[in-house]
Amino acid sequence: MKQHSWKHRVRVRSCGVLIENGKVLLVELCSPVVNDWVWIPPGGEVTFGETLEEAVIREMKEETGLTVSVVKQLTSNQVIRPPVHAIEFYFLVERIEGDVELGHDPELEEKDQILRNIGFFSKTDIKTMNVVPQFLIEILDDYLT
Template sequence: MANEDISKQITAKFGNHLRSRVNGILIQDDKLLMIRHKMGNQRVFWSVPGGGMEYGAAAEENLKREFIEETGLEVAVEKYLFVHELLAPPLHAMEHFFLVRQTGGKLMLGKDPELSDRSQIIEEISWMDLKSIQSLPHDTLHQIFWGIKSLEDLVLLRGYFKFGNNYLK
């Protein structure tokens, strides 16, 4: 699918309305599980596994579903960490971050069931150490990672965070 079509697909599926999202921080052996998404216009975006909440399902159940869909891993939700408000029109989301631990499954490149097979945006799953995360250009990395000095910083974050950035540029 052409890059401009990916941007249009992302806007059509996820844009122009408020989304509630859940995201999981999974750290093992001093590495964080990260996913690279293609965003169109030759852009990529790195973040942790997660996605939109389905009506009628609790946040923990939504997060467990997202991990299986995107990574093949089964997780247990340990605790709620913080909320990040993404306001980058056409995208607007309240992103809830949780600490999780792996309980089963096998790591594999998953897919987003909201998108067709030819429109998938998940490109790569990787265990990344802090140095690898810090080496990524800021415009390809979720803002929660911009100022961290250790992976443990993510687990210590509490409260409400808001950053602006247009991921579809």
């Protein structure tokens, strides 16, 4: 996997947690942190001049095809695993419109895309999946069936 600009700098990420019918929407991607396939809420880097909320709305559209609104911030997280250092903000979001479809990362070439799957998953499902960060499973416990 091509690392691009993720190495040796602090990245601020904004991620969306969409829950519908007791299930959470996750994307499967090749993580630059562990260089392996993981399931994670859609999200990505905040660009200069963009608010956290604007970033999560944009990232959700790019990765899932959905237009969402932000309900509230759920939590934040810091990942320090050299050469990766990221500060992540997780927001509960709700769908305004659109159908779920796997998107892409516009900063990456087609051959370098890191997204490969998308879906809604129950509490039982995510306990058997490689979900990151792991603490999200506990946070989502009250929301999922």
